[in-house]
Amino acid sequence: MKELPRVKFAHLPTPVEQMGRLAEMLGGPQLWVKRDDLTGLAFGGNKTRKLEFLLADARIKGSRTLITAGALQSNHCRQTAAAAAREGFDCILVLTTPQPPQTLSGNILLDQLFGAEFVWTTREQRDWTLEQVVAESSKAGRLPYLIPYGGSNPIGAAAYVFALEELLAQGFNPNWIVFATSSGGTQAGLVLGARLWGYEGGILGISVDESAEELRMQVSALANQTATFLGEKLSFSPEEIIVNADYLGEGYGVMGSVEIEAIRLFAREEGLLLDPVYTGRAAAGLIDLIRQGYFDQEASVLFWHTGGTPALFATAYQELGIQV
Numbered sequence: 001m002k003e004l005p006r007v008k009f010a011h012l013p014t015p016v017e018q019m020g021r022l023a024e025m026l027g028g029p030q031l032w033v034k035r036d037d038l039t040g041l042a043f044g045g046n047k048t049r050k051l052e053f054l055l056a057d058a059r060i061k062g063s064r065t066l067i068t069a070g071a072l073q074s075n076h077c078r079q080t081a082a083a084a085a086r087e088g089f090d091c092i093l094v095l096t097t098p099q100p101p102q103t104l105s106g107n108i109l110l111d112q113l114f115g116a117e118f119v120w121t122t123r124e125q126r127d128w129t130l131e132q133v134v135a136e137s138s139k140a141g142r143l144p145y146l147i148p149y150g151g152s153n154p155i156g157a158a159a160y161v162f163a164l165e166e167l168l169a170q171g172f173n174p175n176w177i178v179f180a181t182s183s184g185g186t187q188a189g190l191v192l193g194a195r196l197w198g199y200e201g202g203i204l205g206i207s208v209d210e211s212a213e214e215l216r217m218q219v220s221a222l223a224n225q226t227a228t229f230l231g232e233k234l235s236f237s238p239e240e241i242i243v244n245a246d247y248l249g250e251g252y253g254v255m256g257s258v259e260i261e262a263i264r265l266f267a268r269e270e271g272l273l274l275d276p277v278y279t280g281r282a283a284a285g286l287i288d289l290i291r292q293g294y295f296d297q298e299a300s301v302l303f304w305h306t307g308g309t310p311a312l313f314a315t316a317y318q319e320l321g322i323q324v
């Protein structure tokens, strides 16, 4: 396989821990967690792995300014801002919000600390604004490098090909891997990694915002592009990608009772923190699927924690059902 240029800042391998109390409480299969919330770089998360490769590419291309986009509480943007600061790039974040926030908390507070510049836009105008920002910074001689939403292109997705190799090298070969999927880079990397390293368990992405059909297409297309990028002759069809989109609730970023239950259960039973948007929703799906008997009782299920915990600090305690 092609050697990829990489800037090393992730804390790897991330630990794998057993969630014995939660498994006992749910009366289900054996549960494990892969702690990618501990990848380092500004409270960790799945983007640290992707950014190691994306920043190396930016550097090779002679870029000076990283530009990316996301929601106001984007974990991807926070980690990009931190990586930019660490590696000496400027960083411009195009953030979608109906109106600029009155206070800075959670991820956006950290973005500010890392010295990122903000451009506000709406969801509808996001792509157009991003193009404008890239064009303007190019014209101004700032040598921009555009990182796609969620860092999900073949360079970013490749990071999760290696992450799966890392898991297997740690001696874990679970029957299922369950995690939050959104822009599809994590899942594309994992399914390609599975094929390359001979992992035969299920790779189940719990969607946080897209339909299952859309994600299956997106993930298979990205897995195919990543295979080509890595010089591997492998291909995937949408039917091979396992996505569950039953937990979209009231939509992206809207925490409902199931996310609240998941966040509280992980905290109370395992001392683990989940985030309100991604891992909270994925864990809610995992809990519900266990209760439905989706997994064999003897199976081992690994929850791949993809980070996002700073968003907890932008969540009002009342929303979490906490009383003072």
Ligand SMILES: Cc1ncc(COP(=O)(O)O)c(C=O)c1O
Pocket: 045, 046, 074, 075, 076, 150, 152, 180, 181, 182, 183, 184, 185, 186, 187, 275, 278, 279, 306, 307, 308, 309
């Ligand atoms: C905490 C967290 N988990 C999961 C995801 C989804 O990862 P991907 O975009 O690679 O599907 C994201 C993406 O922003 C995230 O921030």
